[in-house]
Amino acid sequence: MCSARDGQAQRCHIRPASDPKSATARRRNRTTPGRGVPCLPRPRWYAAAARDEVGGPAAGTVPSPQSHKGMAKKLTAFSTAGSNVAGGGYYHLPITDIVITKRDGQKVKTVQVVKADGSDDDLIELSYITTKVIGKGTFGVVQQIKLVDTGEVYAVKWVRQDRKFKNRELQIMRHLSHTNITQLRYFFCTLDKNKDTVYLNLVMEYIPETVHRVILHYSRNKHTFPLFFIKLYMYQILRGLAYIHMLGISHRDIKPQNLLCDPDRCIVKVCDFGSAKYMIKGEPNVAYICSRYYRAPELILGATEYTTMVDVWSAGCVLAEFFIARPVFPGDSNLDQFSEIMRILGTPTEEQVLEMNPNWTECRFPKRKAVAWEKVLEGKGTPSAIDLTVRLLDYVPAKRMTCFDGMTHVFFDDLRKPGITLPDGGPLPQLFNFSHEELQVNPSINHLLRPH
Template sequence: MDLHLPCEDSSVNDVVPIWNPSVVANAERQRLQGKDGSKVTTVVANPCQGPDRPLEVSYTDTMVIGNGSFGVVYQAKLCDTGEMVAIKKVLQDKRFKNRELQIMKRLDHCNIVKLKFFFYSSGDKKDEVYLNLVLEYIPDTVYKVARHYSKLRQTIPINYIKLYMYQLFRSLAYIHSLGICHRDIKPQNLLLNPETGVLKLCDFGSAKTLIKGEPNVSYICSRYYRAPELIFGAIDYTTKIDVWSAGCVLAELMLGQPIFPGDSGVDQLVEIIKVLGTPTREQIREMNPNYTEFKFPQIKSHPWSKASFIKVFRMRTPAEAVELVSVLLEYTPSLRVSPLQACAHAFFDELRDPLHRLPNGRSLPPLFNFTQLELSAAGSLKSALIPKHLKDSVGSGNEASAASGGPSTPENINPDSPSHPSSSTTSRQPSNEIV
């Protein structure tokens, strides 16, 4: 097999070039001793929303909970409230404005991790500056939960898969309505509260506001979840790469293992072809018009039918689940369903049942508290998205206030939710850098 794929280059600095002469006006940190002898760190931080007035924030009980090429993530406790937070610390280039921060300041959604504060700190080396994002702390991830079941040689119960995937699609619908592409959807970036069943999308370190005609790097997204157009080297892709990744996550949760494992771009493509068949020339042109190598193995795909989906999925996998995967994992990006179309899919009908509960007996978290921004993109899908019992209770024209299947209380009704904070308008400077 002779496949020629673009080189994988992950060396691109994914930040927004903009002149910023000083980002460390409040970099100094004071270390004090708490009453119980614990170390307390006090910083001058900026709030994510509201008036841009720096304020002192003190935290303690700091410990490392994650690290990687991006930096380090700490868990800490706010001294004033006792609330647990996660602090993501990343090295900052003073010549650039951090794209992750600019995007996080725009976001306000129940299925997206909330940025509370941010501050800058100095490093050990001269002129070394770190950006610290203070985020709400959520204890689990879909990845950890899936691993737990895998060790038991089980898959996550289908009710939980429905709940988690529905909330993922809601988060994608929201960020895509703002023109933002996450570019790294995977189980590790899906935070979970195991008690309430609430899922929140995190890690916007690879996210970008996509602008038509503006090139983007193709080597983005974790390999098992990379859309085929990225493997073919496309630089003018759309938010549909997130939809493909979400389809991979759904398939993985049902299978108990990644659907397209691969150690390289070629391996990845072979795994995709095994399931979807060899892409046609037209499909390849739709993925990347500039790709000219057409030497592919001719492999027949598994037909997505009730009679033969056992070749990919387990015998008892619901037909609606397989059908949803089939419209998410399309070669042609434009043929993949939108996140809101996915939310309206029959696979999630059970969540719209007012009597449905979590397997632990608890009520479902708010699932239908759509903001006007979300519904403005829904069009004719509104009637399918909001359950009949909620439409009847809130009346015509108030669909945005429909919330969970539980009682209509102030906590789960959201008629006046802001679409996003006023800080969503950020300045952009022209750049020759492709990110």
């Protein structure tokens, strides 16, 4: 049922798609006593689109890797049955043994890897030491490693690989190369001790911090995140997203934890493409995607033909979080998340609801008035920051500012001033080294993108 909580937005829970005459349905179809607000119907995101199962066959125009020939004897190949984009066939990746030796009292692992920007047949040998575990989750483990020969430091993401499917994250990352995107360097596959589970290892550039931890650092020290660095970090976030959107890719899990940063160089890079997908118009996608606090409202309403604008919404949430040091929409559940959004943006109109999901027919929501963003950002947001936030966090996906347009916003004008430096006098990271392809997206705004 729907209930109120201390004057906040009503919590609207999803009614299962069941027989309306059943006892369960009758109980869940009740309105809130004295309020007359019906519970929201359950969106159909649980019937996941067949071509968009997590870890399933990749969509888009990514070429399929070539089959492997002339492997070293210790290498085998496994095939995954997911059909490739070209239409059918098998997907092959080399499986290698990890050889462990001792060197100067340290455990050294040696493995055959494939260069991310090379042919699958070009194998090279890497010897490394695992220095620490960076993170763990349902996806797997991320470790920091150090190469024995060169001393280079990398991050290795270690995930279970379903033999039935291609790994979409690997396919996408092999085709990305940008200043504000974490770079994949190598990859290799291994088996577990029982030789029945395959693990994919993604060897990526190592970036020491996340935006989440940097925000937490300022908050714990009771300091406000410096406005100049909000501009610098947010610009790079939008630039990284603009690049993948140009390629037709939606990240689908933008949040501070998936934004790496190097505080010394002030560089920000988008990471973790485990939920990313090439967006094909007319092709359905799962709606139950993206971390809850950063989930776009059209996803909450069960839309399956959404666009890269779901990332723009998430970016707007991150922008607000820079100012208040906590998620701006902290929902307890999926539908409670929508209630949190209404608490600030107000109740969407019927037209806005249909723009988010044309198939959403039962759209009665509790009436809420919008809250001024000056209040939401606790008086810390400048007029230009508030304007950018409003343009990113629009109910209607098509009305949200694109990432390329976002970079031209007046909020970032300080970054374009001639001779601008970091507060300590150091140089800014690369902000304007746009490729020819980037400048072809919307030539009419190119003069606004560059310093002026």
